[in-house]
Amino acid sequence: MSALRELSREFDARRAGLLVRVLPPGLYAGRARMLVMRSALASRSVWLAIVSGFFEPLFYLIAMGQGLGSLVGTVSGPSGQQLSYAAFIAPGLLATSAMNGAIYDSTFSFFIKLKYAKLYDAMLATPLGPVDIALGEIGWALLRGGMYSAGFLGVMLTIGLISSPWALLALPAALFVASAFASIGIAATSFMRSWQDFDLVQLAVVPMFLFSATFFPLSVYPSAVQWLVQAFPLYHAVSLIRSLTTGVAGWSALGHVTYFVVMATVGFMVASRRLTTLLLR
Amino acid sequence: MSDSLVQARGLRKRFGEFEAVRGIDIDVRAGEVFGFLGPNGAGKSSTMRMIACVSPRSDGELQVLGMDPDVDGPQIRARLGVVPQQDNLDVELSVRDNLHVYGRYFGMSRAAVRVKATELLDFVQLTDRADDPVEQLSGGMKRRLTIARSLVNDPELMLLDEPTTGLDPQARHLLWDRLFRLKQHGATLIITTHYMDEAEQLCDRLVVMDGGLIVAEGSPQELITRYSTREVLELRFPPGAEASWPETLRDLADRVEQLPDRLLLYAADGEAVLAAAHRRGVQPTSTLVRRSTLEDVFLRLTGRSLVH
Ligand SMILES: Nc1ncnc2c1ncn2[C@@H]1O[C@H](COP(=O)(O)OP(=O)(O)OP(=O)(O)O)[C@@H](O)[C@H]1O
Ligand SMILES: [Mg+2]
Numbered sequence: 001m002s003a004l005r006e007l008s009r010e011f012d013a014r015r016a017g018l019l020v021r022v023l024p025p026g027l028y029a030g031r032a033r034m035l036v037m038r039s040a041l042a043s044r045s046v047w048l049a050i051v052s053g054f055f056e057p058l059f060y061l062i063a064m065g066q067g068l069g070s071l072v073g074t075v076s077g078p079s080g081q082q083l084s085y086a087a088f089i090a091p092g093l094l095a096t097s098a099m100n101g102a103i104y105d106s107t108f109s110f111f112i113k114l115k116y117a118k119l120y121d122a123m124l125a126t127p128l129g130p131v132d133i134a135l136g137e138i139g140w141a142l143l144r145g146g147m148y149s150a151g152f153l154g155v156m157l158t159i160g161l162i163s164s165p166w167a168l169l170a171l172p173a174a175l176f177v178a179s180a181f182a183s184i185g186i187a188a189t190s191f192m193r194s195w196q197d198f199d200l201v202q203l204a205v206v207p208m209f210l211f212s213a214t215f216f217p218l219s220v221y222p223s224a225v226q227w228l229v230q231a232f233p234l235y236h237a238v239s240l241i242r243s244l245t246t247g248v249a250g251w252s253a254l255g256h257v258t259y260f261v262v263m264a265t266v267g268f269m270v271a272s273r274r275l276t277t278l279l280l281r
Numbered sequence: 282m283s284d285s286l287v288q289a290r291g292l293r294k295r296f297g298e299f300e301a302v303r304g305i306d307i308d309v310r311a312g313e314v315f316g317f318l319g320p321n322g323a324g325k326s327s328t329m330r331m332i333a334c335v336s337p338r339s340d341g342e343l344q345v346l347g348m349d350p351d352v353d354g355p356q357i358r359a360r361l362g363v364v365p366q367q368d369n370l371d372v373e374l375s376v377r378d379n380l381h382v383y384g385r386y387f388g389m390s391r392a393a394v395r396v397k398a399t400e401l402l403d404f405v406q407l408t409d410r411a412d413d414p415v416e417q418l419s420g421g422m423k424r425r426l427t428i429a430r431s432l433v434n435d436p437e438l439m440l441l442d443e444p445t446t447g448l449d450p451q452a453r454h455l456l457w458d459r460l461f462r463l464k465q466h467g468a469t470l471i472i473t474t475h476y477m478d479e480a481e482q483l484c485d486r487l488v489v490m491d492g493g494l495i496v497a498e499g500s501p502q503e504l505i506t507r508y509s510t511r512e513v514l515e516l517r518f519p520p521g522a523e524a525s526w527p528e529t530l531r532d533l534a535d536r537v538e539q540l541p542d543r544l545l546l547y548a549a550d551g552e553a554v555l556a557a558a559h560r561r562g563v564q565p566t567s568t569l570v571r572r573s574t575l576e577d578v579f580l581r582l583t584g585r586s587l588v589h
Pocket of ligand 1: 281296299301319320321322323324325326327328366
C-alpha cells in the first residue's frame with residue numbers, strides 16, 4: 001500500500017514536471033490524487049449508483065443474449081469465426097459500461113459540483129489548481145468506468161463468454177476507453193449552462209450505444225454509413241474490446257488505442273482551459 | 282521590500298466593461314487585523330478574491346506574502362486561510378471529513394490532519410457533531426465549520442469575507458473571541474464586514490470602500506475623530522412630523538443626517554444641542570445623546586441619506 005502511494009506520488013511529480021512546460025504556471029499543484037481520494041470518500045453514500053451501473057449491462061446481456069440470442073443463433077465474429085450471440089454482444093456491453101461509468105461522473109456529478117456545490121471554488125482556496133481538478137475528476141470518472149468494467153468482465157468470465165487469454169487486456173482497454181470519455185465529458189460539461197443541455201448527452205450516448213456495432217456487426221450497414229459509425233468513439237471501444245475477448249487482437253487494436261489517447265488528450269486540454277476561465281474569474 | 286504581508290498599488294479588477302475595483306492601494310502589516318467596510322457592491326469581495334489568488338488582477342501591482350499571485354498562486358495559497366462570503370463546504374462529506382480532506386489538499390499527512398481536525402472541531406465547538414453530514418448543520422454551525430476549515434493549514438494570513446453574517450449574537454461573540462485568539466497567536470487577519478461594532482471591536486486598521494475606491498483609511502478611533510464629531514444627538518419624531526425639523530436645527534450642529542426613522546445631529550456636546558433644540562420648540566418623541574461610532578463614519582463617507 002505504501003509502495004503504491006510512493007508510486008502515485010512519483011507519478012504526480014513527474015507529470016507535474018511535464019505539465020509545467022505545457023501549461024501556464026500556478027494552475028497545477030501535483031495533487032490530483034487528493035480529488036480521487038475525496039470522491040472515494042464521498043461515494044460511500046452512492047454505492048447504489050455503482051451497483052446499478054454494473055447491473056444495467058448485465059440485464060441487457062440476459063435479455064438480449066439469452067432472449068434474443070435464442071432466435072439469432074450464432075453471429076460472425078471479428079475474424080469470421082462463429083460466436084454465440086451473447087458472446088458477440090458482451091464485449092459491446094463491456095465497452096458501453098466503461099463509457100457509461102465515465103460519463104456519469106464527468107457530466108451530471110461534475111456539473112452539480114461545479115455549479116451548485118461550489119466544490120471547486122473551495123478547492124481553489126488551497127494550493128490545488130484547475131489542472132489538478134481536471135485530472136482528479138477525470139481520474140475518478142475513469143476509475144468508476146473501470147470498476148463497472150471489471151465487474152462486468154467478471155460476469156463474462158463466470159458464464160463462459162470469454163474465449164481467449166487476450167481478454168485480460170480488456171480491462172486496461174476499458175480504462176483507455178473510460179479515460180477518453182471522462183475527459184470529453186468534463187470538457188463538454190464545462191460548456192453547459194443548464195440542465196436542458198444534458199439532453200445533448202443523451203442524444204449522443206443513446207444512438208452510439210445502439211448503432212456502434214454493439215448488437216450487430218458493422219457489415220450490416222451500407223458502406224457510407226459504415227464510415228460514419230467508424231467515426232464515433234464507442235465503435236472503436238466495441239471493436240477493441242471485442243477483438244480482445246474473442247482473441248483476434250491485431251495491429252488494429254493500436255489504432256483504436258491511439259484514437260482514445262488523442263481523445264483523452266484533447267479532452268483534458270480543453271477541460272483544463274475551461275476550468276481555468278470558469279474558476280479563476 | 283516592505284514588511285507588508287499584502288501590498289497593492291493601483292489595483293484594479295474589471296469584469297468585461299464594468300470595473301469593480303478602480304485602483305486601490307493597500308498595505309497590511311504582519312500581526313494586525315485589517316478591515317474592509319463598504320456598502321453592497323463596493324468591491325470588497327472582488328479585492329479579497331484577488332488577494333486570495335483566485336481572481337487575476339486586471340491592472341496594478343499586488344504582492345501577497347512577498348510573492349506575485351499571478352506567478353506563485355499555489356505557494357501563496359498554501360499559507361492562506363480563506364473564509365469566503367458564501368459557505369462552500371463539501372456537502373457530500375461529514376463534518377470531520379471536511380476538515381480531513383481539506384488538510385489533504387494542502388499536502389498534510391493523514392496523521393497530521395487527524396490531530397488537527399480534532400483540535401479545530403473543539404476550537405469551534407463542533408466536536409459533538411463531528412460525524413454528522415454537513416447538510417444537517419444549522420447555518421451558523423456551517424459558518425463555524427468553514428472557519429475551522431480555513432485554519433487547517435495554520436495560515437499566516439487569514440481572509441475572512443463577512444465571517445459573521447447570519448450568525449446569532451452568541452455565535453458572533455464566540456467567533457470574535459476565536460478570531461481575537463488567533464490574532465494573539467500572531468496571525469494576520471483581513472476581514473470584511475457590514476457590522477460596524479464588529480469592525481470597531483476587531484480591526485486595528487480599516488479602509489472604507491465605495492464604488493471600487495478607497496474613500497477613507499485609518500484606525501477606528503482615527504476615523505471617528507476625522508469624520509465625525511465626539512457626540513451625536515438622536516431625535517425621534519412621530520411618523521410624518523420630522524420633515525421640517527432639519528432646516529430649523531441645521532445651524533445647531535456640525536452636520537445633520539436624516540434617516541427614515543430619526544434625525545442625527547453631530548456635535549461636540551450633544552446635551553447642549555438638545556437644550557437649544559428644546560428652546561426652539563422641537564418636540565421629539567424620544568432623544569438620545571451618544572458617542573460617535575464607526576456607523577456614523579460609514580454614513581458620512583458612503584453618503585447614505587445625507588442631508589447637506
Ligand atoms: N464574476 C463577476 N462578474 C461580473 N461582475 C461581478 C463579478 N463579481 C462581482 N461583480 C460585480 O462587481 C461589483 C463588486 O462586487 P463585490 O462582490 O466585490 O462587492 P462587495 O463589496 O463584496 O459587496 P457585498 O457587500 O454585497 O458582498 C458588483 O457590482 C458586482 O456585481
Ligand atoms: Mg462581498
